[in-house]
Amino acid sequence: MKNTMELKGNWNETKGKLKQKFAMLTDNDLLLAEGKQDELYGRLQIKLGKTREELQRIISGL
Numbered sequence: 908m909k910n911t912m913e914l915k916g917n918w919n920e921t922k923g924k925l926k927q928k929f930a931m932l933t934d935n936d937l938l939l940a941e942g943k944q945d946e947l948y949g950r951l952q953i954k955l956g957k958t959r960e961e962l963q964r965i966i967s968g969l
Contacts, residue, residue: 924969929955
């Protein structure tokens with residue numbers, strides 16, 4: 908998994924790739940606020956029906 912600083916630095920690019928891969932995602936689903944990474948993963952887990960580990964692999968692979 909990319910570390911938090913790496914994730915935040917490239918988040919706009921990563922967000923775009925996630926929206927291409929999963930068209931049902933919205934900007935609100937992908938909101939990454941300081942210290943709220945767990946919340947982001949929770950929203951994505953619910954929306955996509957994936958585990959946190961699966962999501963981390965997907966994001967790392969983008």
